[in-house]
Amino acid sequence: MVQSTGDQDGVVMAEGVDEEPIESNRRMFDGWRMVFIFAFAALYAAFHMAALNGLSIYEWTGVSVPLLPTFPMETWNFRIVHVAGALSLGFLLFAGRETFPEPGKGETPFLGYISYALMIPAILSLGAAISFALDIESGTMWNGMDAGIKSRETWLFGVPLIAATGGGIVVSWLHGRHRSGFAAPDVLLLICAVTVATYLITIYGTLMRNSTGTPFAPIGISIAAVAGTALIMxxxxxxxxxxxxxIAGIFLAYVFAGQFLPGFLNSPAITWQRFFSQVYTDAGILGPTTAVSSTYIILFIIFAAFLQASKVGxxxxxxxxxxxxxARGGPAKVAIFASGLMGMINGxxxxxxxxTGSLTIPLMKKVGYHKKVAGAVEAAASTGGQIMPPIMGAGAFIMAEITGIPYTDIAVAAIIPAVLYFVSVYFMVDxxxxxxxxxxMREDELPNFRELVKRVYLFLPIIILIYALFMGYSVIRAGTLATLSAAVISWLTPFRMGLREIAKAFEIAGVMSIQIIAVCACAGIIVGVIxxxxxxxxxxxxxxGLAEASQLLALFFAMCIAILLGMGMPTTAAYAVxxxxxxxxxxxLGIPHLTAHFFVFYFAVLSAITPPVALASYAAAGISGANAMETSVASFKxxxxxxxxxxxxxxxxxxxxEGTWLEVIPAGITAIVGVFLLSSGVQGWFLGGRAAWYIRLAVIIAALLMIEGGLLTDLFGIAVAGGAFLVQKYLRPDPETPLPVRGTAD
Incomplete structure (x- = not known):
């Protein structure tokens, strides 16, 4: 829990920002179970760091790492292990039910016995997958059309796996188990996840990967993909x-119902074998979203965990x-600044x-913000962190993967949009x-700025990251250097990172990564359907077709679809879909590649504060105590x-x-002025006083004219804003002047 504290020098204002939030369905282990999960999560994250740097060294020098003979791993195998590890760790850590019974009370041992019974087909299926691997290793030709092989895959591998997976998922919804113990259905689902990975690594290690989506694909691939898809969901x-x-369920239903739909929604008939044999490949689950989560995202989660372990947050x-x-309304300004810094790392x-909201929201309420506004400010500020370069909550890396545009170009392009976002939020709260x-806030309520400046070196890991990226280092090398620098710099603080702390940082990273890996894999299902x-x-x-009538209408329609697809989804998944x-x-439509993807990315991010499903606003409402819908409307405003x-x-x-500095600088300045005017008009505060309705309308019109960016519209905007300024300053109209109502006398 985030706390507000103080010490003799007034240096400490916040503590606990770096602590992990505990989800309601997360198990809290002790004893040997805690040690097991700690080791599992730490090794899972460390495995990625070793594999990625083994690959990086290999690509850089052409030499394999002697101490890591298995690295670099084959790409497909690496992604399969990446997903399977997250599934295994996730099922052990996060229960299928939201509530936990007390030990010995409300538990359901009968359902546990059912789970143990279902482990028999699960282990049978795992044994069959291992036997297939041994057959292929011994030189057996594996032909997906062979009747004998098809029968073995169906009855020894597929049917037991589907029975165990489906049964385990259903039982996990009903099974009661106290918070500190492993649940039998979750162990069953772990076995199923390992079975899927074992089979796919075995089959994809042969030429069978080239047969996916064709009648020659082994039936086992389709069955394993069905089980894997169910586990991911x-x-x-x-x-x-x-x-x-x-959303994923709707897309999956569309695969088989599309042939019956009219118009542009009509799609050709697709058999379940063909679809599922291809969805667990780089055309779907193992495609761009998992490619990014298995490399850049988990790398920066490890970086964030090292910052967390060294208390940099x-x-x-x-x-x-x-x-x-x-500044006036100080905690709200703090929320903008702090959430921007933290949010670009947080996914x-x-x-x-x-x-950050556990600290800033109560302080905003303390200085006078209504609780719904306090929550809305934090939600809007935290959402903006996702478009803050250089990391952008990993969004920049997904965009680079999907578009092929260099990461550095994307990070540079994001600078002005990020400035405009935070400037607009700043003006609104101001x-x-x-x-x-x-x-x-008073001086005695704040940390000592001079003392904090003495520790400004704590920003060095981020500075090293930015410098390395723009010096042309690969993202993996830059992220690794930044992570190592966080450990080194911790020795200049009271929170020195030794071996135990480094292991703890890897464990934090392993746990933090589960959600983003799961949603990226689930988004891969949707991408595969598309x-x-x-x-x-x-x-x-x-x-x-819409653009023929109006290009602006087409853009508005695209905006609505991007927001709709992003509602209720983490940013990375929302953008990928x-x-x-x-x-x-x-x-x-002729829009440049970078512009089109930034357009989509921006609205995918903003879906987190767009009613009716606004995840960031709902999270903030839970802290502020305000109504969730009112908070989401306020954050939208x-x-x-x-x-x-x-x-x-x-x-x-x-x-x-894009363009020369003589084009970029004026465009940025006029856009900032436009955002200022728009904020003034929306809030009804212009030049130090409340504004009448017609002043607000004039200011909003001036803002829209200046935001458009052309010379003529800028001049018109300046003229309208100037007129509003003169009226506001010299005539001082009554801000309570009512709107004119048709049919009434003057």
């Missing part, structure tokens, strides 16, 4: 709720307090809310504080200017750093 439900599961929040706490908006007559059914191409045709559905259509920013990319690509 079940873990995603436990980790991220039902929203993503419902506490320093970030303290620094934010010392820098911004004196989810809601997770960032929990990390004007709210001005309307309410709020004060800043690519295999061709619905993305048909959606692009629909956008082209929207990029598959929406971005290709925008590219066909605070971030309203950000919903216009992506349209600015379309009209003026200089905002993505």
């Amino acid at each position: 079940e873990l995603t439900r436990r980790m991220a709720g039902l929203a993503l599961i419902i 506490d320093y970030f929040v303290n620094f934010a307090f010392a820098t911004a706490g004196r 989810t908006s809601a997770g960032n809310v929990v990390a 004007f709210e504080a001005a309307k309410l007559g709020m004060r800043g 690519s295999l059914t061709g619905v993305g191409a048909r959606f692009s045709s629909l956008l082209l 929207a990029a598959s559905v929406v971005a290709p259509g925008l590219v066909q 605070i971030g309203i200017a950000a919903f216009i920013v992506p349209f600015m990319f379309f009209y003026n690509s200089a905002l993505l750093m």
Whole structure:
């Protein structure tokens, strides 16, 4: 839990920002179980660090690492192990039910016995997968069309696996087990996950991977993919709720129902064998989303865990307090600053809310913000961290993987959009504080800025990361150097990282990575449906049709789809899905590749504060005690200017750093002025006082004209804003002037 504390020098303002939030369905082990999970999670994360750096060294020098003879691993095997490890660890750690019975009370031993019975077919299936591997190793030709092999795969491997997987998932929903113990259904699901991985590594190690999606694919691939898909969706439900599961379920239903639908939704008939033999390949689950989660995302989760273990997160929040706490409505400004710093590393908006909001939201309420506004400010600020370069909550790396655009180009292009987002949120909360007559925090309520400046070296890991990336180092090398520097720099603090602390950091990373790996794999299911059914191409045709009537209408429609697809989903999954559905259509409209993907990415991020399903707002409401829907509406209002920013990319690509400095700088300045005016109009606060309705309307019109980015519209915008300024300053209209009502006398 985040706490506000103080010491003799007033240096410490926040403690506990780096502590892990404990989910309601997470098991809390003790004794040998705790040691086992600690070792499992730490080794899982360390395995990725070793494998990625083994691959990096191999690609850099052409020499395998002598101490790591298995590295570099074959890509497919690496991704399969990556997903299987997250499934295994996730099922042990996170229960299928939200509540835990007390030890000896409310437990369901009968369901445990059913789970033990289902372990028999699960182990039989695992044994069959191992026997297939031994057969292939001994030189047996594995032909998916051979009747004998097909029968063995179906009855010795497939049917037992499906029975164990389906039964284990259902039983886990009902089974009661106290919080500190392993549950039998979850151990059963672990065995099923290992079985799927064993079989796929065996088969994909042969030429069988080239037969996926054809009649020559072994039936076992399809059956293993069915079980693997069910396991991924079940873990995603436990980790991220039902929203993503419902969307994935709709897409899966579309595969088989699409042939019966009319118009552009109609798709060719696809058999379940063909679909599932291909969905667990790089066309789906093992595709771009898992490629990124198994490399860049987990690498930066390890980096974040090392920062967490060395308490750098506490320093970030303290620094934010010392820098911004004196301004009016100080804690709200702190939330913007701290959440931007933490959010670019944290992979989810809601997770960032929990990390920093436990401190900032109560302080915002203390200085006068309404509880729904306090929660909304934190939600909007935490969401903005996902578009903050250089890390962008791993979004930049997914965009680089999908588009092929170099990461450094994406990070540079994100600078002005991130500035516009945080400037807009800053103005919104500043004007709210001005309307309410709020004060800043007193000197004795804040950390000692001079003391904090003495520890500014704690920013070095992030500076090293940025420097290494822009010096042309690979992302893996840059991330590894930054992680190592975090451990080294910790020796200049009271939280020195020895072997035990490093092991703890790896364990934190292993646990932190489960959710994002699960949602990336689940998003891969949706991406697989889109690519295999061709619905993305048909959606692009629909956008082209709309663009013939109005390109702005097509963009608005694309915005709505991106937000709709992103509701209830973590940012990485939201962008991956929207990029598959929406971005290709925008590219066909003639919009540059980078602009189209930034457009989609921006709205996928903003879905976290868009009603009715706004994950970041709901998380903030849980802390503030406000109504969740009211908080989401308030966060939508605070971030309203950000919903216009992506349209600015379309009209003026200089905002993505495309063009000369003489084009980029004026575009950035006029956009910031436009965002300021829009915030003034929305909040009804202009030039130090409340504004009448017609002043607000004029200011909003001026903002939209300046945001558009053309010379003529900028001049018109300046003229309108100037007129509003003169009226506000010299005529001082009554801000309570009512709106004119038709049919009434003057």
